[in-house]
Amino acid sequence: MNTRHRWRTWSHAAECSPLQLTRPETEDGIAEAVARAAREDLVLRAAGTGHSFNGLVTTDDALVDLTRYRGVVAVDHDTPSVTVRAGTRLGELAAALHREGLALPNIGTLAEQTVAGAISTGNHGTGLAHPPLAAEVLAVRLVDAEGEVRRLTREDPELLDCARVSLGALGVLSTITLRCVPAYNLRAVSGSEPLDAVLERFGQWAGSADHVTLSWQPWGDTAGTLACHRTTEPVTSGGDRRRYRTTAGELWAGALGLAGAGVPAAVPRLTGWFPGGDTGPYTGTGHRVHTFPQPVRFHALEHALPLARVPEALRALRPALRGRGIHSPYSVLVRVGAGDDAPLSPAYGGPTGYVNLTVPRSARYRVLLRTVEAVMREHGGRPHWGKAHTADAAVLAGRYPRWDDFQRVRAQLDPKGRFTSDYIRRVLGPVRDPAPAAAPAAAGERAR
Secondary structure: OOOOEEEEHHHHHHHEEOEEHHHHHHHHHHHHHHHHHHOOOOOEEOOOOOOOOOOOOOOOOEEEEEEOOOOOEEEEOOEEEEEOOOOHHHHHHHHHHOOOOOOOOOOOOOOEEEEEHHHHHHOOOOOOOOOOHHHHHEEEEEEOOOEEEEEOOOOHHHHHHHHHHOOOOOOOEEEEEEEEEEOOOOEEEEEEHHHHHHHHHHHHHHHHOOOEEEEOOOOOOOOEEEEEEEOOOOOOHHHHHHHHHHHHHHHHHHHHHHHEEEEEEEHHHHHHHOOOOOOOOEEEHHHHHHHHOOOOOOOOEEEEHHHHHHHHHHHHHHHHHOOOOOOOOEEEEEEEOOOOOOOOOEEEEOOEEEEEEEEOHHHHHHHHHHHHHHHHHHHOOOOOOOOOOOOOOOHHHHHOEEEEEEEHHHHOOOOOOOOOOOOHHHOOOOOOOOOOOOHHOOOOOOOO
């Protein structure tokens, strides 16, 4: 008799009961799990810490949990670069690199996400000089649909580019080699000004510091700004602990979410009561300024837009959100980044702005996610692959100029749709037969 297992995402937004749930600690263990799924003709998905807000990795067939397959494999100070196992958390990697005098070029706010999950969904930080994390990938080891290990490098850019942001639809990532930079500190400066003033000079503001963030509560007309400048200054006394101020704000927002579900008018009124603490400039270790612990579970939506279209999208979003009669206690968050050339990267094509809305898990707040999605879609937005959205392949195909390139590589590496779950079928469609000119034998270098 088969025993079903239970697995769910961090936010409890999606769950599944896979027939097979494995937690390999080696690459051979991953390969065996995939080979077994192939023998038994099961769909297989790979999961990390479950920080997606949709059914990206859910399946009732075979699920590979990579969280025990973690740790740094090698650090190359000459490149510099690091090779790391797929299930390693970003915060663990950042701390290990810091001990080596190195850092990732950029990192998002969530330290608990795995490296494989971050690159597979187009995760990013902020800063016009910085593309998504996946753009820093130099090589990967990929377990293909037959359980064979392939090494993909920049010598075969099309395959590597497709694998960098692949939603797990090409295989299971085993190890990832990432470009690094010398370790750096950040001087963080908070401010506020009218939202319209920022939007009027949005391009200039976006490039005004190494890393910039805009936060805005839709019932108001003032935006909070954060500018982080790379510096050789030493860390301010207590500077590395300032990240917990943001964590405290998350806890406050969680409490307000409970109040707002019953009394919507309470959220704007009570938000200003948060004491906040010291908001003056400070200097902290780079990866500790970028990230902060996030103890409150929530739902989130994000869309990537061409940088120049962000101001008009936010202007359209203002009346749309104000007309809903309910407010999220979390701010609309805007970040920026350089473009990427991975076919499925939301940042494909050039400088990008990211518009994010976080809401409490109460069903009452979901109308806000639908409202934001409608406005972002009208302005050409591409949804974050790991966050809440309703887009399907019919909507998405026209938003990615290299969509057909990805589909051709997908058909080469996974012709039987081993990694095609319900979610993958919704957003990518079924696996198509490769074009006659495409030869499966050319699909990467066999690692063994």
